[in-house]
Amino acid sequence: MAVTLPAVVEELLSDMAxxxxxxxxxxxxxxxxLKFIFGSSAIQALDLVDRRSITLVSSPSGRRVYQVLGSSGKTYTCLASCHYCSCPAFAFSVLRKSDSLLCKHLLAIYLSQVMGTCQQLSVSDKQLTDILLTEEEQERKGTD
Known part of the structure; x- marks a missing residue:
């Protein structure tokens, strides 16, 4: 079952595209x-798009993840298919407090898709696995 955004956001992104x-x-x-729905995250996401900070990483098996170079210089791994980001704002504002639909990194991914500015990177299946494992290790170190 695919996870979808609220209809108003889906329609706005479709109209923008x-x-x-x-x-x-x-x-x-x-x-x-966009600003009304997402507040200051919209401006921050547009800034990430303008800086071409979003990369779609894909492998021969068809697996796809996004990497977003955040404004702090840290790279976050995102799964757009289930609206997940590894950033602390996602964990806090989206998951814990439920006061945001998306973090700025996920919003930047959707906007870069709309605007056709997403960078593309093809890697081997092993390289993509390494990217995901590295991300998991970093997350565990941050919570230990």
Missing amino acids: AAVRETARIPDEHLLS
Whole structure:
């Protein structure tokens, strides 16, 4: 079962993608809607997109993860298929407090898809496994 975003967010992203295809830009009213839904995270996510900080890492087996170079210089691993990010803001604001739909890193992934600015990196299955294992080890060190 696929995890989906709330319908209003799905529709906004779809409308933004259509606008980018037609005019190569996102209309101001869509940006205002984005800010209304996501608050300051929208601006931070757009900054990450402008800095081309999002990379889709894929392997021959079809596995896909995103890596987002955060504003702090740390790289976060994200799974867009289930709306997961390894950042502390996701754990706190999205999972624990439930006061946000997404962290800025996940939002940046969706916006980079809309705008066609996502970097692409193909790696072997072993390299992708190593990326995920390294991320898990870093998370465990942070919680020990």
